Amino acid sequence: MKGVTTVKKFLTVLTAIVLLGLIACEGPAGPAGKDGAKGADGAKGLDAGFVYFEGFKADIKCASCHNPDTDTTFYKAAATFQWAASKHANGGTAFESGASCAECHTTEGFVQKMNGMTVTQKTNASPVGCFACHSPHKNGDFQLRKSTAVTLFSNFTGVADYTFDYGKGNLCAQCHRPRTQTVKLDPSKSTATNDTIKITSTRWYSHYGVQSQMLMGKGGYEWANQTNVVSSSFHTTSTSIKADGCTICHMTTAQGDYSGGHSMKLESEEEGQNTNGCKVSGCHATTLTSLDYKSAMTITHKNLDTLKVLLATAGWIDTVANGTKAVTITPSNKAGAIWNYFLVEHDLSSGIHNTAYANSLLRNSIAKMRGQF
Ligand code: HEC
Ligand code: HEC
Ligand code: HEC
Ligand code: HEC
Ligand code: HEC
Known part of the structure; x- marks a missing residue:
């Protein structure tokens, strides 16, 4: 036992000497060591399926x-x-x-x-x-979480889904895309005369994120015998927009309180409309001051209003929008007018994303409701 006590005493003295030595003759601090490798993610505190720790990059500052x-x-x-x-x-x-x-x-x-x-x-x-x-x-930086192409549901019987591939816009389209719809229109029956479609959903449309489809010029209902040619604007094929997608217009240098940047708005109270994105080389004139280019927005609103009155008169729009009762439409292809109305309305750009497409869909829908074809 005595031996053990002696050893303990010796260790205590030795520790004291080492500590004193450290205090007395501390040299200049060496360079900080590298950060250790990231440890395995712990299971504690993380609710499986809710959070998973993505960790920190090694050497992150x-x-x-x-x-x-x-x-x-x-x-x-x-x-x-x-x-x-x-x-x-x-x-x-x-x-x-x-x-x-x-x-x-x-x-x-x-x-x-x-x-x-x-x-x-x-x-x-x-x-x-x-x-x-x-x-x-x-x-350790702000690279985008998503960059690959996105699949967009066509929501039509017999029509394959679409592939959206607009550079940085692919991130946006991962959310700004349609959701599925169970009661679908069949474009191959666009001239049928006595088939029916029964709509019971109060949300008979492709949800709200239709901007990706609109930019591509897809997702609208077309009739084989329609009176207006359906085409797309320059925006759909522009190489600048193909590369930067939605960000080219929505994320220009921030200004005012705020538009551009991460506000993603096209207008700010302080500075009004932000047309910086429109003036990218190869696009609109640098003198452009209004988003209502060639009155595109005004025309779209007029067409939307006209169509809305026709749909309301038929008793259809309130059904879909407010869900008061189910509606059966004969022939089924006439419901394409409801579909197109919500596509353009929910896009929220007043036709700017794809003026030609939005308005040709609306014009055909109006003509269809008026029985012109
Ligand atoms: C590449 C940029 C970047 C680096 C480097 C970075 N962070 Fe962050 N961190 C962010 C962003 C962005 C947020 C989101 C909140 C915000 O805007 O401040 C954030 C949030 C946080 C938060 C708040 C989390 C919360 O729940 O509110 C903590 C704590 C934090 N970081 C710690 C760290 C530490 C510690 C490091 C270094 C080991 C670090 N960060 C390195 C960008 C970074
Ligand atoms: C809805 C998607 C989205 C959200 C939310 C978002 N960002 Fe971004 N961010 C982007 C995109 C897209 C870009 C690239 C813009 C470009 O290149 O024009 C970007 C770029 C950036 C850049 C510039 C990166 C560089 O290398 O120059 C920074 C900094 C940044 N984001 C920080 C943030 C912070 C901080 C937040 C949260 C407060 C945030 N972002 C939230 C989409 C987003
Ligand atoms: C993670 C999903 C997600 C991503 C990614 C995303 N958004 Fe959104 N975005 C939303 C949602 C959800 C809303 C509606 C938010 C609300 O009203 O609460 C929204 C709203 C918006 C609005 C405002 C719409 C309005 O009604 O005023 C704009 C503009 C917008 N997003 C643009 C973009 C752009 C541009 C990108 C890509 C850089 C992007 N978003 C990426 C989910 C997303
Ligand atoms: C694929 C992505 C996606 C999914 C899944 C999704 N949403 Fe959305 N939702 C969006 C986007 C994007 C917007 C915003 C569009 C905009 O403002 O232009 C939005 C908008 C909305 C709005 C606001 C509409 C308005 O009038 O401003 C509501 C409410 C909503 N979603 C409810 C839901 C509910 C409920 C679910 C699940 C049953 C759901 N969403 C699933 C993408 C999605
Ligand atoms: C060519 C330029 C351009 C491109 C590309 C573009 N947008 Fe827009 N976007 C606009 C304009 C202009 C408006 C109308 C803004 C206004 O009324 O103030 C708008 C409106 C919107 C709105 C409604 C915003 C609101 O405040 O009501 C959303 C959401 C949106 N865009 C999302 C997107 C998404 C997602 C993409 C990519 C799939 C995209 N945009 C691509 C120019 C563009």
Whole structure:
């Protein structure tokens, strides 16, 4: 026992000498060691299926983003303020967080979807934010989470789905795309005279994110004997738009309070309309000041209004919009007018995304409702 005590005493003295030595003769600090390799993700604290830690990139410099004093690497703070003014931040639909909605309406659901996991119901979810479109901690930069082409449901019997491939716009189309519809129109019956379609859904349309289809010039109902040729605008094939997609118009340098940048708006109260994206080389004249190019928006609104009156007179539009009763339409192809109405209406660009397409669909729908073909 005595031996053990002696050894203990010796160790205590030795520790004291070492510590004193450290304090007394501390040399200059050596360079900081490299960050260790990322540890395995822990199971504790992570609710499987809800969150999974994407981790931090090795050697990541936190201050290249989290440094409000000199935020010049990525200008992250500015992006945050612009985003805060966007509908992504404050549109209020993050509560649409059920298993079939969360992939587009919440950051958590989108991250899950993009990681190939089953999207689950979310509680206290956050709206479409930085970590939806980027994965800054995992990547150490702001590269986009999604860049490959996106499949868009055609929602017509016998018509194959479409492939949307517009560069950076592919990220947008991952959410701004149609959802499926069970009662479908069949374009091969566009001249049939006595078949029927029964619409019971109050949401008989391709949801709200139809901008991707509209830009491509797809997703509208066409009749074999229609009176107006259906074509697409320059926007559909422009090489600049093919490369940058939606961002070329929606994410120009931010201005006012706010348009452009991460606000993704085309107008700000302070500066009015933002036509910077329109004036990209090879597109519109640099003198362009209005988004209502050649009165495109005015014409689209007129056509939408005319069609809406015709659909209301037939008793159809209120049925679909308010869901008061089921409606049976004979022949089925006439319902194409309802379909086209909601496609153009939900696109929300007043025809700007694809003026020729939007308005030729509307004109044919009006003519169809008037019995002109
Ligand atoms: C490439 C940019 C980037 C880098 C580098 C970065 N972050 Fe972040 N981080 C962000 C962004 C963007 C957010 C989202 C919130 C915001 O806008 O501030 C964020 C949020 C956070 C948050 C808040 C999380 C929350 O739930 O609100 C913490 C904590 C954080 N980062 C820590 C770190 C640490 C620690 C490092 C370094 C190991 C780091 N970050 C490196 C971009 C970055
Ligand atoms: C993770 C899904 C998601 C992605 C990715 C996404 N959006 Fe959105 N976006 C939404 C949702 C959901 C809304 C509606 C938000 C609300 O009202 O709460 C929205 C709203 C918008 C609005 C405002 C619409 C209005 O009614 O005023 C614009 C503009 C917009 N997005 C453009 C874009 C662009 C451009 C991109 C690509 C750079 C993009 N979005 C990527 C989901 C997404
Ligand atoms: C494929 C992506 C996607 C899915 C899945 C999705 N949404 Fe949306 N939803 C969007 C986008 C994008 C918008 C915004 C479009 C815009 O403002 O132009 C939107 C808009 C909405 C709006 C706002 C409409 C308005 O008038 O402003 C509601 C409400 C909504 N969605 C409900 C739902 C519900 C409920 C579900 C699930 C049953 C769902 N969404 C699933 C993409 C999606
Ligand atoms: C709806 C999708 C979306 C959301 C949400 C989003 N971003 Fe972005 N972000 C983009 C796109 C698209 C680009 C590329 C724009 C371009 O190249 O024109 C981008 C670019 C950036 C850049 C410039 C990157 C560079 O290398 O120059 C920064 C910084 C950035 N985002 C930060 C943020 C921060 C911070 C947030 C959250 C407050 C955020 N983003 C939220 C889509 C998004
Ligand atoms: C050629 C330029 C251009 C392109 C490309 C473009 N947009 Fe737009 N977008 C506009 C204009 C202009 C408006 C109308 C803005 C207004 O009324 O203030 C608009 C309106 C919208 C709106 C409604 C916004 C609101 O505040 O009501 C959404 C959502 C939207 N675009 C999403 C997209 C998506 C997603 C893409 C890519 C699939 C896209 N846009 C491509 C120019 C463009």
